[in-house]
Amino acid sequence: MTAVDVKNLVKHYGAIQAVKGISFNVNQGEIFGLIGPNGAGKTTVLRIISTLLKITSGSIKIMDYDVEKDADKIRKIISYLPEDAGAYKNLTGRAYLQFIANFFDAKQNREMIEKGIEIADLGERINDRVDTYSKGMMRRLLVGRALMINPKLAILDEPTSGLDVINAQEIRKLVKNTAKKGTTILLSSHNMLEVEYLCERIALISDGRIVEEGKPKTLMEKYKANNIEEVFTKVVR
Amino acid sequence: MSALGNIIKKEIKELMTPATFLPIIIVALIFGTMGNSIQGIQEQAKEPPIIGVINADNGTYGTIASSILYNNAKSIYNSTSIDDKQTGIDALKQKNGVALIIIPSNFTEQILSETPGEIEVYWIMKGAGIMDTISSSIFQSLIAYINTNISTELIHKNSSVNASFVLTPTRKVETTNFKNREFKNLSPDAIVGMLSSQSMLIPIVMMMIIIMAGSIVITSMALEKENKTLETLLTLPVKRTSIVTGKIVAAAVIGLLLSIIYMVGMGYYFQGFQLSGGANLADYHLVLSSAQDYLLIGISLFITLIAGLALCMLFGTFAKNYKSAQTLTFPITMLALIPMFLTMFADYDTLPLALKALVFAIPFSHPMMAPRALIFNDYAIVISGIIYVTIFAIITIAIVVWIFKTDRLLTGSTRMKKISKIGGQFFRMKRRY
Numbered sequence: 001m002t003a004v005d006v007k008n009l010v011k012h013y014g015a016i017q018a019v020k021g022i023s024f025n026v027n028q029g030e031i032f033g034l035i036g037p038n039g040a041g042k043t044t045v046l047r048i049i050s051t052l053l054k055i056t057s058g059s060i061k062i063m064d065y066d067v068e069k070d071a072d073k074i075r076k077i078i079s080y081l082p083e084d085a086g087a088y089k090n091l092t093g094r095a096y097l098q099f100i101a102n103f104f105d106a107k108q109n110r111e112m113i114e115k116g117i118e119i120a121d122l123g124e125r126i127n128d129r130v131d132t133y134s135k136g137m138m139r140r141l142l143v144g145r146a147l148m149i150n151p152k153l154a155i156l157d158e159p160t161s162g163l164d165v166i167n168a169q170e171i172r173k174l175v176k177n178t179a180k181k182g183t184t185i186l187l188s189s190h191n192m193l194e195v196e197y198l199c200e201r202i203a204l205i206s207d208g209r210i211v212e213e214g215k216p217k218t219l220m221e222k223y224k225a226n227n228i229e230e231v232f233t234k235v236v237r
Numbered sequence: 238m239s240a241l242g243n244i245i246k247k248e249i250k251e252l253m254t255p256a257t258f259l260p261i262i263i264v265a266l267i268f269g270t271m272g273n274s275i276q277g278i279q280e281q282a283k284e285p286p287i288i289g290v291i292n293a294d295n296g297t298y299g300t301i302a303s304s305i306l307y308n309n310a311k312s313i314y315n316s317t318s319i320d321d322k323q324t325g326i327d328a329l330k331q332k333n334g335v336a337l338i339i340i341p342s343n344f345t346e347q348i349l350s351e352t353p354g355e356i357e358v359y360w361i362m363k364g365a366g367i368m369d370t371i372s373s374s375i376f377q378s379l380i381a382y383i384n385t386n387i388s389t390e391l392i393h394k395n396s397s398v399n400a401s402f403v404l405t406p407t408r409k410v411e412t413t414n415f416k417n418r419e420f421k422n423l424s425p426d427a428i429v430g431m432l433s434s435q436s437m438l439i440p441i442v443m444m445m446i447i448i449m450a451g452s453i454v455i456t457s458m459a460l461e462k463e464n465k466t467l468e469t470l471l472t473l474p475v476k477r478t479s480i481v482t483g484k485i486v487a488a489a490v491i492g493l494l495l496s497i498i499y500m501v502g503m504g505y506y507f508q509g510f511q512l513s514g515g516a517n518l519a520d521y522h523l524v525l526s527s528a529q530d531y532l533l534i535g536i537s538l539f540i541t542l543i544a545g546l547a548l549c550m551l552f553g554t555f556a557k558n559y560k561s562a563q564t565l566t567f568p569i570t571m572l573a574l575i576p577m578f579l580t581m582f583a584d585y586d587t588l589p590l591a592l593k594a595l596v597f598a599i600p601f602s603h604p605m606m607a608p609r610a611l612i613f614n615d616y617a618i619v620i621s622g623i624i625y626v627t628i629f630a631i632i633t634i635a636i637v638v639w640i641f642k643t644d645r646l647l648t649g650s651t652r653m654k655k656i657s658k659i660g661g662q663f664f665r666m667k668r669r670y
Contacts, residue, residue: 013648052644075473080469082465085465085468088464103475
């Protein structure tokens with residue numbers, strides 16, 4: 001079943017055309033990666049799918065809900081982790097997770113918070129104020145926040161941004177396990193190794209257009225490349 | 238460039254922001270406006286007051302008093318019969334007069350028998366602002382001048398006259414007509430003093446709440462953007478209306494708590510002014526008496542607070558960070574200061590139509606004007622104010638919710654950028670030619 005269906009997506013910011021007719025789909029339970037250079041339009045696509053920005057033309061369906069007409073319903077089943085997201089600095093890590101969990105099913109509230117604490121893995125520091133956290137700790141808290149609500153679709157913009165090698169690896173494993181449990185993952189990343197390790201399919205975006213799409217292995221064979229980084233360089237050039 | 242010069246250049250560049258200069262420019266503008274107003278008052282002071290004179294006394298002192306009045310004031314109604322009092326009052330009301338002076342038939346006789354001669358002054362008061370009492374203040378000095386002239390005449394005629402009597406040979410009996418009510422033994426100055434002590438608390442408290450709670454809302458929006466929490470919040474299953482309402486209600490609660498603390502202190506401070514010259518405000522029915530009046534003031538305050546905070550929320554959507562939020566609180570501060578000063582210096586009823594429309598359009602004016610209006614049973618202005626502010630609040634909240642549903646919050650106004658881009662091109666072209 002298709003979890004995300006993007007058709008001829010166009011997005012203008014005034015006179016600037018950021019997305020120029022993108023189409024792709026993501027299957028349920030799949031990890032799909034959007035990769036591309038800075039300013040290619042990846043974040044704009046993710047923000048539109050997350051109901052944050054309006055579509056100029058085209059259409060997006062998430063679990064058969066229209067992103068424009070059914071935004072309220074979509075927000076109940078998705079979770080978005082922006083690249084440079086933050087948390088409320090005057091709250092503790094636990095209170096922040098509690099604040100987010102309160103927007104969802106009250107019966108699963110406690111369970112959600114426990115899951116968030118487990119993913120964040122901050123130990124006793126979960127009871128400290130967010131403004132005392134390092135960049136890595138903040139990112140782990142935010143990943144915990146994004147995945148604790150058991151979303152049907154998790155939209156992760158650079159999920160391991162700011163994390164050290166060990167922590168990044170743990171998060172990747174966690175993302176993979178989350179997908180195995182049925183959550184569809186749509187992510188963007190600059191880290192080609194991460195994309196190769198995590199994604200079942202990828203789409204390469206350049207200048208607001210998808211220039212290549214497919215399984216990482218198939219693309220590497222097609223471009224006679226040793227890794228996705230080489231594919232990326234060849235395609236974008 | 239030296240290291241010191243480099244640092245100075247960078248620091249000056251950082252400090253040259255609207256947030257640094259706007260407060261000083263605004264304060265300078267306020268002082269400038271106040272200076273102009275004072276100049277206007279001085280010019281008005283040169284104008285002779287418009288009066289009416291009924292002189293029923295044919296004696297020397299009656300003639301001295303009336304001739305001083307005729308020479309130093311613009312008398313538009315003259316009579317010799319006390320029975321013409323009401324006609325005189327009506328004529329003065331029509332022609333913007335200040336007072337009707339009645340010199341009784343026994344005025345000279347009383348003075349000759351060393352009893353202070355009574356001068357009856359019937360004040361016609363139009364407004365309760367400081368500006369409204371200028372004409373009456375000028376006229377007060379005329380009465381003092383009459384006193385001095387009669388004293389001189391008395392001493393000239395009889396050097397052994399009673400000293401304590403000769404210093405005050407006349408006695409004023411004052412009645413003030415204001416908003417169709419008569420106040421016996423009260424001058425306009427005394428009424429203004431009493432009313433300002435009664436109605437100063439609400440404008441000051443209102444201004445403080447709006448400034449404090451308003452900056453909470455604007456800063457909250459700015460911090461959501463600066464701390465990068467807004468994007469997450471907007472993807473959560475919560476209606477945009479709930480986000481807007483939640484922020485406004487929270488700021489209103491904190492604003493009200495702050496205002497209660499402030500009100501307690503200010504209340505005690507103003508209690509000292511509740512008695513004016515030994516006159517109790519309640520004796521003249523110059524206090525809010527019914528629970529209905531207090532309820533109306535409460536509703537007006539609450540609705541205005543919501544409207545003000547909705548306006549702040551609207552401004553907050555333009556804030557990019559904490560620094561820009563500080564700049565955006567200034568227009569709100571100004572909107573709160575304008576009605577506060579206007580209610581202090583002038584009366585809404587005596588303002589020119591354009592200024593009246595401006596004061597009515599500013600939502601913060603209404604709770605500031607409400608206490609005085611309710612004292613004089615002017616329910617129409619209070620209720621119409623509540624209706625207007627409610628509509629204002631609903632429309633503002635609707636605009637804010639609409640902005641929350643658009644890209645504006647995250648992307649900024651591309652339209653504004655386009656305009657500034659066009660503006661920039663225009664200036665470049667102008668420079669070229």
